[in-house]
Amino acid sequence: xxxxxxxxxxxxxxxxxxxxxPYGMIFKKNLVKKLMSMNIMxxxxxxxxxxxxxxxxxxxxxxxxxxxxxxxxxxxxxxTLMLTAIVVSLATLGVSLxxxxxxxxxxxxxxxDELLRRMNQ
Amino acid sequence: MKEQLPxxxxxxxxxxxxxxxxxxYFSTRLLRGLxxxxxxxxxxxxxxxxxxxxxxxxxHYYFGNWAPPWGIEYVIDPLSGLMAVLVSFLSLVVLIYxxxxxxxxxxxxxxxxxxxxxxxxxxxxxxxxxxxVFNLYVFLEISSLSAYGLIASGGYKAxxxxxxxxxxxxxxxSFYLLxxxxxxxxxxxxxMADLTVRLQPLLDSQAVLIAMVLILVGMGxxxxxxxxxxxxxxxYTYSPPAAIPFIAGVMTKVMAYVLLRYFFFIFGVLNGFxxxxxxxxxxxxxxxxxxxxxxxxxxxxxxxxxxxxxxAQVGYIGLGLSLGNMFGFIGxxxxxxxxxxxxxxxxxxxGGVKWKTGEHLIEKYAEMSRRMxxxxxxxxxxxxxxxxxxxxAGFFSKWYLIxxxxxxxxxxxxVVIILSSLLNAIYFFRVIEQAYLKKAxxxxxxxxxxxxxxxxxxxxxxxxxxxxACILVVGILNEPLVSNILxxxxxxxxx
Numbered sequence: 001x002x003x004x005x006x007x008x009x010x011x012x013x014x015x016x017x018x019x020x021x022p023y024g025m026i027f028k029k030n031l032v033k034k035l036m037s038m039n040i041m042x043x044x045x046x047x048x049x050x051x052x053x054x055x056x057x058x059x060x061x062x063x064x065x066x067x068x069x070x071x072x073x074x075x076x077x078x079x080t081l082m083l084t085a086i087v088v089s090l091a092t093l094g095v096s097l098x099x100x101x102x103x104x105x106x107x108x109x110x111x112x113d114e115l116l117r118r119m120n121q
Numbered sequence: 122m123k124e125q126l127p128x129x130x131x132x133x134x135x136x137x138x139x140x141x142x143x144x145x146y147f148s149t150r151l152l153r154g155l156x157x158x159x160x161x162x163x164x165x166x167x168x169x170x171x172x173x174x175x176x177x178x179x180x181h182y183y184f185g186n187w188a189p190p191w192g193i194e195y196v197i198d199p200l201s202g203l204m205a206v207l208v209s210f211l212s213l214v215v216l217i218y219x220x221x222x223x224x225x226x227x228x229x230x231x232x233x234x235x236x237x238x239x240x241x242x243x244x245x246x247x248x249x250x251x252x253x254v255f256n257l258y259v260f261l262e263i264s265s266l267s268a269y270g271l272i273a274s275g276g277y278k279a280x281x282x283x284x285x286x287x288x289x290x291x292x293x294x295s296f297y298l299l300x301x302x303x304x305x306x307x308x309x310x311x312x313m314a315d316l317t318v319r320l321q322p323l324l325d326s327q328a329v330l331i332a333m334v335l336i337l338v339g340m341g342x343x344x345x346x347x348x349x350x351x352x353x354x355x356x357y358t359y360s361p362p363a364a365i366p367f368i369a370g371v372m373t374k375v376m377a378y379v380l381l382r383y384f385f386f387i388f389g390v391l392n393g394f395x396x397x398x399x400x401x402x403x404x405x406x407x408x409x410x411x412x413x414x415x416x417x418x419x420x421x422x423x424x425x426x427x428x429x430x431x432x433a434q435v436g437y438i439g440l441g442l443s444l445g446n447m448f449g450f451i452g453x454x455x456x457x458x459x460x461x462x463x464x465x466x467x468x469x470x471x472g473g474v475k476w477k478t479g480e481h482l483i484e485k486y487a488e489m490s491r492r493m494x495x496x497x498x499x500x501x502x503x504x505x506x507x508x509x510x511x512x513x514a515g516f517f518s519k520w521y522l523i524x525x526x527x528x529x530x531x532x533x534x535x536v537v538i539i540l541s542s543l544l545n546a547i548y549f550f551r552v553i554e555q556a557y558l559k560k561a562x563x564x565x566x567x568x569x570x571x572x573x574x575x576x577x578x579x580x581x582x583x584x585x586x587x588x589x590a591c592i593l594v595v596g597i598l599n600e601p602l603v604s605n606i607l608x609x610x611x612x613x614x615x616x
Contacts, residue, residue, distance in 0.1 A: 052302065081255055085298065091262070095287065096288075099287065106277045
């Protein structure tokens with residue numbers, strides 16, 4: 001049981017978040033909700049990387065006097081990678097919100113069924 | 122200067138892309154010159170780098186002089202060099218073509234179009250030449266984001282389909298990134314060459330299998346491998362004619378190249394779970410080839426027909442990948458080249474017809490051969506190549522795929538390839554019949570008989586004719602291309 005909470009639980013939670021994304025994108029009819037689900041999926045991947053970098057008893061990766069050896073520091077590489085991934089997800093969000101604004105202005109709705117009806121008129 | 126060639130391939134378009142909106146404010150003619158120069162510089166650098174890779178072996182370029190696996194390296198081997206040449210060549214050709222569509226627009230729209238287009242080029246080129254799996258993800262997102270923007274500029278319907286593409290494409294990218302996370306957790310490395318070495322003893326572990334499947338699904342969505350192709354038909358149909366030839370021609374092919382890179386170079390096709398995964402890919406691809414070809418027959422819009430045919434053609438590349446032998450590899454890479462050139466050419470033709478007559482429906486193509494003889498000649502070559510009639514290029518890639526299938530005793534794939542060629546023939550001959558045999562209605566006929574203007578402006582006609590000629594040239598020169606470049610590109614072959 002202890003092992004579950006200290007080691008595996010975080011990955012199960014991340015998996016749950018990750019699958020929440022496709023679920024929302026498929027079953028929610030509002031385009032903004034779809035967009036939010038997409039973002040949740042990206043966040044799940046970011047959390048996955050951060051969990052990889054974590055280490056029990058590790059501290060921030062700044063060279064502290066007297067603390068020598070890799071086992072005392074957490075792995076900084078996943079964090080730097082995820083900084084890039086966060087920027088990417090921000091850009092994706094910006095582009096898709098811009099697209100949604102245009103759609104809203106032209107068709108006056110963001111509900112998928114109504115949108116499809118108005119598009120085919 | 123010469124030792125910096127691999128960096129120039131990517132950096133020049135990237136830099137000009139950032140300057141584009143600013144330059145457009147002062148002069149749109151200067152912008153056009155700069156854009157063409159950037160594409161040309163990256164084409165010349167790619168050719169130079171490929172030449173170096175063919176004569177002196179793979180070229181490893183360390184960015185900022187940080188040695189791998191810590192730093193990011195660019196690797197130009199025959200395969201990535203060839204892809205870089207292909208991408209930069211098509212980028213240059215389509216950039217020449219866009220001028221007529223953009224001339225009427227304001228400076229802001231022109232500037233943004235050039236910026237997005239060059240970013241797309243830089244992203245795709247970066248994906249081909251990078252030797253680092255996370256760097257590949259960044260370039261993947263650069264190219265995808267600019268493609269979303271380009272597609273959305275085609276009007277309101279295009280905006281809706283671009284939004285769908287954003288959702289689906291981001292799912293693909295997330296799957297890919299998760300796969301990279303698995304690989305990083307397993308090996309602690311992100312460098313491709315380093316990964317190859319470190320993965321060898323671990324290939325029987327299930328974690329590697331999961332990483333493999335995640336990367337396959339992610340890239341499968343991006344390359345529109347059946348049944349993950351849902352985003353493609355709408356996106357291709359509604360996007361503006363100035364951008365779609367490049368997107369349709371190159372984007373899905375670069376994603377296919379990434380899969381080839383992973384399965385043939387990083388995992389190795391004979392190890393661990395790879396044959397199992399590839400077998401599944403093969404069956405899915407075979408099913409996709411047939412179903413997408415049937416869907417293409419049902420379309421009345423020329424661009425939509427081409428879009429479904431793209432899904433089918435990507436299936437061929439998947440089939441070559443799944444065969445896992447040398448002929449399969451050659452067939453897949455050859456088909457990447459062929460399909461990029463022919464699909465680009467066909468979409469250029471579609472844009473040309475739209476420019477002249479404002480029509481996309483196949484039934485409006487009646488007697489088009491008399492109105493636009495050169496354009497339709499290029500279309501004829503592209504269609505023959507799609508069907509696979511020698512000596513056009515399409516025949517030879519199908520030939521190598523069939524050889525690969527026979528070598529593995531998978532006769533069902535041979536049947537699939539031949540059957541789908543027949544289906545291709547049905548939907549392309551329908552257009553050929555309209556363009557060459559049907560008579561146009563009298564009222565329309567009078568209009569174009571009196572029309573003494575040339576069929577298209579030179580900036581549009583030249584790219585169409587050049588690509589049409591390329592289809593023939595690649596087909597006729599298939600033997601030197603295969604034995605001098607593709608055999609060298611095969612892992613363990615050549616150098």
